[in-house]
Amino acid sequence: MNTSRFQIIKPGDLPDYRNQEGGIADSSWPEFMLHDAIANEYWHELFDRFSEYQFALLDTEANRMAAMGNSLPFHWEADVSELPEGGWDWVFVKAVEDHRNAIKPNIQSAIQIAIHPDYQNQGLSSKMVQAMRAIGASKGFRHLVAPVRPNQKSKYPLISIDDYITWTSEEGLPFDAWLRVHARAGAKIIKPCHEAMIIRGTRAEWEAWTGLKFPQSGQYFIPGALNPMEMNIEKDKGVYVEPNVWMEHRIEE
Amino acid sequence: MHKDRFQVITPAHSDYRDLVRGLTKEVWPEFMLHDQVAHELWHELLDRFAEYQLALFDNENRRVAGMANSFPLKWENSLENLPEDGWDWAFHEAVNNHRLGAIPNVHCAIQIVLRAEYQSQGLSAPMLEAVRAVTKSHGLQALIIPIRPSEKHKYPLTSLDHYITWKTEKNLPLDAWLRVHVHAGARIIKVCHRSKVIRGTRSEWEKWTGLQFPQSGTYIIDRALNPMEMNIEKDEGVYIEPNVWVAHKIE
Numbered sequence: 087m088n089t090s091r092f093q094i095i096k097p098g099d100l101p102d103y104r105n106q107e108g109g110i111a112d113s114s115w116p117e118f119m120l121h122d123a124i125a126n127e128y129w130h131e132l133f134d135r136f137s138e139y140q141f142a143l144l145d146t147e148a149n150r151m152a153a154m155g156n157s158l159p160f161h162w163e164a165d166v167s168e169l170p171e172g173g174w175d176w177v178f179v180k181a182v183e184d185h186r187n188a189i190k191p192n193i194q195s196a197i198q199i200a201i202h203p204d205y206q207n208q209g210l211s212s213k214m215v216q217a218m219r220a221i222g223a224s225k226g227f228r229h230l231v232a233p234v235r236p237n238q239k240s241k242y243p244l245i246s247i248d249d250y251i252t253w254t255s256e257e258g259l260p261f262d263a264w265l266r267v268h269a270r271a272g273a274k275i276i277k278p279c280h281e282a283m284i285i286r287g288t289r290a291e292w293e294a295w296t297g298l299k300f301p302q303s304g305q306y307f308i309p310g311a312l313n314p315m316e317m318n319i320e321k322d323k324g325v326y327v328e329p330n331v332w333m334e335h336r337i338e339e
Numbered sequence: 340m341h342k343d344r345f346q347v348i349t350p351a352h353s354d355y356r357d358l359v360r361g362l363t364k365e366v367w368p369e370f371m372l373h374d375q376v377a378h379e380l381w382h383e384l385l386d387r388f389a390e391y392q393l394a395l396f397d398n399e400n401r402r403v404a405g406m407a408n409s410f411p412l413k414w415e416n417s418l419e420n421l422p423e424d425g426w427d428w429a430f431h432e433a434v435n436n437h438r439l440g441a442i443p444n445v446h447c448a449i450q451i452v453l454r455a456e457y458q459s460q461g462l463s464a465p466m467l468e469a470v471r472a473v474t475k476s477h478g479l480q481a482l483i484i485p486i487r488p489s490e491k492h493k494y495p496l497t498s499l500d501h502y503i504t505w506k507t508e509k510n511l512p513l514d515a516w517l518r519v520h521v522h523a524g525a526r527i528i529k530v531c532h533r534s535k536v537i538r539g540t541r542s543e544w545e546k547w548t549g550l551q552f553p554q555s556g557t558y559i560i561d562r563a564l565n566p567m568e569m570n571i572e573k574d575e576g577v578y579i580e581p582n583v584w585v586a587h588k589i590e
Contacts, residue, residue: 244559261551
């Protein structure tokens with residue numbers, strides 16, 4: 087990568103920062119992933135409360151955002167192995183509540199690293215992980231944890247996440263590309279968090295999000311989802327429970 | 340269909356073999372090309388049943404838009420009793436009938452396909468009509484087909500028995516290909532659950548699909564109608580393709 091071409095910027099550095107972020111999110115995630123209730127309720131808090139934990143990579147040649155990184159601080163006394171099943175949703179709410187209650191944070195959690203499709207496979211992801219760790223280091227934290235979404239799990243929706251994270255490449259690194267980016271940067275897998283996000287919608291909403299039809303109750307394969315989705319026609323409700331993987335980076339002081 | 344643009348051709352056309360070469364490979368996902376029965380018997384279509392094969396020729400682009408393969412069969416039992424191993428069974432049966440000189444009474448189609456760029460242009464109905472014309476010209480009573488529903492692959496976790504009951508608002512099958520047949524007057528008889536059986540080693544399946552199979556279990560395979568079962572100890576992955584028996588009455 088040409089390091090001079092990509093520059094780390096903060097929310098205040100670009101007038102349409104959040105707009106450009108929205109563009110990356112829309113092009114990086116399948117539609118249904120944009121309907122997590124916690125994300126929709128709390129996203130603005132990243133900028134209202136934790137602005138210094140947000141950053142992006144600006145392509146200075148094209149003057150556009152190539153990747154975005156979101157994280158937040160929270161307070162955690164127990165061992166990281168005790169981090170809860172609620173993963174992503176849990177840590178977001180926890181950070182906001184800690185901040186509201188003026189509880190001093192001692193640990194950082196990643197919320198998202200997304201690379202615009204035009205900039206994928208150019209080594210930007212590891213640069214993003216390093217930039218995120220640098221924020222934690224500047225705050226004096228010893229850990230950056232992350233409820234990581236193993237992207238390629240979507241090709242293996244019938245394999246449990248517990249089995250999937252044991253799959254390794256020939257070099258002994260995780261099989262999954264995103265887990266591997268973190269592992270290469272020194273992170274360790276802690277454990278899966280089985281209910282990292284819960285996405286609920288009516289039958290009509292799921293039809294609009296996926297282009298599929300749901301004529302009967304049952305399990306459905308959803309392109310881009312890590313596990314099948316459960317549709318209940320009587321309740322007019324489809325529920326997708328997304329599993330993620332807690333990973334831990336030690337931050338050197 | 341523009342009547343003058345597309346024309347039905349048969350193996351009697353001197354370029355037929357060249358024109359249809361590669362078409363099957365183009366329209367099916369790789370793993371579908373590894374059915375044992377198809378491998379073993381495909382040549383019989385031209386060796387024994389040449390007058391039952393046809394293709395739709397695009398006069399404008401001088402190439403074949405689609406192809407239909409079929410053969411005659413002897414089936415004296417009720418159509419409700421057609422076997423579970425639909426496609427594989429029909430191919431074997433037709434070849435055996437022919438070897439033994441049995442007089443066929445029904446017509447069975449095993450493939451009616453259009454190249455991707457010719458789909459969604461209203462060509463499937465005329466293709467089907469051309470196949471029905473073959474049934475009629477040979478004086479056979481019915482056209483039966485073990486159909487591969489064209490959209491079932493998006494619903495690999497739903498049983499085919501349920502899937503075939505899904506309807507549009509007009510009470511036609513939700514599946515587009517089943518709908519073409521019902522629209523043309525066909526009757527859905529039932530599911531044949533083991534219409535094709537595709538077996539391969541772990542490394543063959545990895546090559547066919549681009550996936551990895553590090554452990555035994557059930558895997559979703561892109562464009563397969565049901566999941567595939569991989570057994571690492573036996574080094575064997577088995578995909579069992581269900582189809583739907585439909586019957587067209589011929590006046």
